[in-house]
Amino acid sequence: xxxxxxxxxxxxxxxxxxxxxxxxxxxxxxxxxxxxxxxxxxxxxxxxxxxxxxxxxxxxxxxxxxxxxxxxxxxxxxxxxxxxxxxxxxxxxxxxxxxxxxxxxxxxxxxxxxxxxxxxxxxxxxxxxxxxxxxxxxxxxxxxxxxxxxxxxxxxxxxxxxxxxxxxxxxxxxxxxxxxxxxxxxxxxxxxxxxxxx
Numbered sequence: 525x526x527x528x529x530x531x532x533x534x535x536x537x538x539x540x541x542x543x544x545x546x547x548x549x550x551x552x553x554x555x556x557x558x559x560x561x562x563x564x565x566x567x568x569x570x571x572x573x574x575x576x577x578x579x580x581x582x583x584x585x586x587x588x589x590x591x592x593x594x595x596x597x598x599x600x601x602x603x604x605x606x607x608x609x610x611x612x613x614x615x616x617x618x619x620x621x622x623x624x625x626x627x628x629x630x631x632x633x634x635x636x637x638x639x640x641x642x643x644x645x646x647x648x649x650x651x652x653x654x655x656x657x658x659x660x661x662x663x664x665x666x667x668x669x670x671x672x673x674x675x676x677x678x679x680x681x682x683x684x685x686x687x688x689x690x691x692x693x694x695x696x697x698x699x700x701x702x703x704x705x706x707x708x709x710x711x712x713x714x715x716x717x718x719x720x721x722x
Contacts, residue, residue, distance in 0.1 A: 566595035
């Protein structure tokens with residue numbers, strides 16, 4: 525069997541995160557809290573070997589990737605356009621309130637990218653990374669909704685919200701019969717699935 529491991533890391537906090545605004549594809553930079561969060565996540569990842577980092581092209585993900593790469597002595601090898609956050613249409617920049625609620629429809633917002641579209645494009649992008657780098661251990665820095673929807677699609681089960689700078693680990697295994705399996709082992713820095721209480 526040939527396993528490829530991906531650590532999917534959400535970018536650190538931005539001012540819009542702190543204000544609970546919908547960010548989507550709006551290019552909002554990290555704040556100082558976000559930079560500190562990402563450095564803390566890098567320390568969690570340093571106990572294992574990683575080969576390189578890839579990221580979304582949005583600045584909050586790029587800077588998070590550069591911080592992680594710097595802390596771990598790695599290189600950010602590429603920015604992958606398909607890893608940008610979900611497009612929320614007119615809802616981007618809004619906080620909760622009547623105006624935002626008026627845009628809600630089942631599964632999202634008017635004029636927004638659907639959950640299925642997000643999961644499909646990001647899953648395809650991750651498969652491309654895996655196919656180009658079989659057996660590697662890769663850190664992928666992206667966005668909360670995109671990570672949640674993609675991990676849910678690949679693992680076949682629901683995954684909850686991803687915290688700022690939260691990291692998740694998923695393994696892509698190609699068996700002897702060419703069967704492919706995705707195995708999720710960490711969500712938000714904790715073992716997955718959550719162990720049952722004794």
